[in-house]
Amino acid sequence: MRLSLSILLGLCALHSVHAFERREINLEYVTGIARDLAAKPYTSPSDALPQELVALDFDEYRKIRFNKDKALWKTAGLPFQVDFFHNGYIYPETVQINEYSDTHSQQIPYVKDFFNFELTGVNPDEWDLQGYAGLRIRTPLNKPDVFDDVLVFQGASYLRALGRDQYYGISARGIAVGTGGDNEEFPRFSRFWLKKPAPDARSLEILALLEGPSVTGAYRFYLTPGENTQIEVTARIFRRQDARGDIYFAPLTSMFWYGEARDQLIGDWRPEVHDSDGLLINDGTSWIWRPLTNYPGNHLTVFPTEKLHGFGLLQRDRLFANYQDLSEHYHERPSAWVQTQGTWPKGDVVLFEFHQDTETVDNMVAFFRPTEEPKPGVPYELNYWLNFQFADPDTKLQKIEATRIGDSWHHADAETFILDISAPDKFKPVEIRDLTARLSADGAEIVQQPHIMYNPETTGLRVHFDLRALPQTELADLQLQLWRGDQPLSEMWIYQWRP
Incomplete structure (x- = not known):
């Protein structure tokens, strides 16, 4: 099935609430929506999933398989294809996904035939879902004839990306609110607009609307895959009048269980287990390397900066011998480097570490906290490049x-x-x-x-x-x-x- 705008018109004949619009979609359009929402009281998502989807555990949920033959732009022979994630398990909120061109926009309706439910035992015939739990973008990343994962949006404002020959590890988020405190929130990307690429396109533009109790936001992601997959990000945030939590930008989330600084943990045979092993900061005058730790308790470390140039959670140790794990490929997990664009305000890079006795929980968070917080009703914009790469940034210094x-x-x-x-x-x-x-x-x-x-x-x-x-x-x-x-x-x- 070809999910072009014309075919989607046919699909939407069965879903009359999804209108085909002649409209110019751009960052200003999404900004207008975010501004209007910020002036209104926050409304929690009202999605009510069928109980059989809510009851799925992790392994059962993974058995709902997207049929890649139904991927957006597959039959058009375009350089990017898009899969969709089904709602269920810990993903109850429906995300609206739209395709747009320079002149038109079309919501992609929920179609149960996009998925294979045979291994789950659930029956989708009586469901009335209105969207998806997220999306996955694929492109010929490692081989010219194979469409590999390159970028995933699923859950809150989380995104993960891959460069060439990399395995999923570290995540990024659109925003963090109150991280490590009593008022922590997880705003979510509630709508996406995917710009249909040209046949020779090397990049893909994605717009997203952010909604949460304390903030709304308009985002532009410009994805360029490669050995170093780079996402150019524009984030425009609107603080709500009754916002409670502090607002943090360009957050990165990773896992550190143990490394070479401590003895091997009893009960695990691997020398090291982590997705990232250190925080690197370029404050414009110096380069700082802070090894990650997994001490008992919660720990917040603050690095003041007058003019931030970049920061990232890196997987610096690339030797297989230091992990000895053939299934998890920790030596091939990407580093994530936030490179500022333009002049960022005075603020702090903050590292939040909380103890875990497992490798299944992301317990490391790094983010930028501006000294002067966003004010209600006033757009607060930051621009940066988000890089998923093997190599460290070039510091000109010894590592x-x-x-x-x-x-x-x-x-x-x-x-x-x-x-x-x-x-x-x-x-x-x-x-x-x-x-x-x-x-x-x-x-x-x-x-x-x-x-x-x-x-x-x-x-x-x-x-x-x-x-x-x-x-x-x-x-x-x-x-x-x-x-x-x-x-x-x-x-x-x-x-x-x-x-």
């Missing part, structure tokens, strides 16, 4: 590659810290005499100063030092950076040590 911690062999009640750091090209061990390691430890005593060594196994550098926690210290703030003369050689390593 912190690993952080290890263990009992000191030489000092009682002390811990040894070992940092592996990359070295410049053609670095000679004799050049270590020109380097210094600048270490600060707030809340800890430095019982052995940093010592820099050449690591012939990695052709990199290793720095080790010993710390002893001061009495009653619950949290020690640590910083280390390598310098050559009066110039920084490495990123700034920042770590929160909980003895």
Whole structure:
């Protein structure tokens, strides 16, 4: 079945509420809807799913399969195809999905024949659904004749994307509200508009409407797949008059269970388990690397920035030997890098970490918090590129590659810290005499100063030092950076040590 505008007209003859409109759809159009909604009281989604869909568990829900022969734009031979997700399980809210061109717009009605229910035992014949739970965009990403996943929107304002040869891991969100606090909210993308691509298009434009108790928003996503899949994002947010939670931008959500900084967990044979292993920040004057941690409790770390250039949750460790997992492919999970566009306001990059004893829960969140919050009735716009990639951003500095911690062999009640750091090209061990390691430890005593060594196994550098926690210290703030003369050689390593 070809889901072009003309065929959709035929489908909509059976769904008269879905009108074919001669209308110009653009970001301004969606902005108008968001502005109007923000001036009205928030109304919760009223979707009432059939009980048999609500009762599905995760495995049962996954058995509802979209028939890819019904994908939007498949028979037209276009460079992108779109699948739809069925409602059910933890996805009760219906999302309205529209196709548009330069002059027309058409809502895509719910069609049960798009799905295969044979493995589920549910009967769709008496349902009266009005939309879908989300959408998946596919394109020839890895092979010219195979349409692979490249971008998914499903649940609240979550989206996940893939570059070439990557496996799903980290997620992004359109917005975060009150993360880590008592007033946390999860606004959702309630409507999408997909612009029909040209036959030779290399990018795809998507518009989305955001709705939540504290905010509304209009979004433009411009997707360009490739080795580094990039999404250019324009976010226009309207704060409601009675908004409760703080509003955070460009949030990233990932999973960190354990890495090389702690002993292997009892009961699990893998050396490391994580989708991301660190937060990287470019504040315009320096590059900061903060390894992720999974300490007990909830922890909020704030990095003030006058002029943010970028931040991201990265999967820096790319060696299979450090995971040994043939099914989860942790070494091939993408990093997500937010690159600011234009001048962003003064604010903070915030890292929220909450403890988990499993790899099935995303427990890491990073976002931007502006110092001056959006005001009710006034559009607040930020623009950025969201990159899903293997490679790190080019910092021009040496990278912190690993952080290890263990009992000191030489000092009682002390811990040894070992940092592996990359070295410049053609670095000679004799050049270590020109380097210094600048270490600060707030809340800890430095019982052995940093010592820099050449690591012939990695052709990199290793720095080790010993710390002893001061009495009653619950949290020690640590910083280390390598310098050559009066110039920084490495990123700034920042770590929160909980003895």
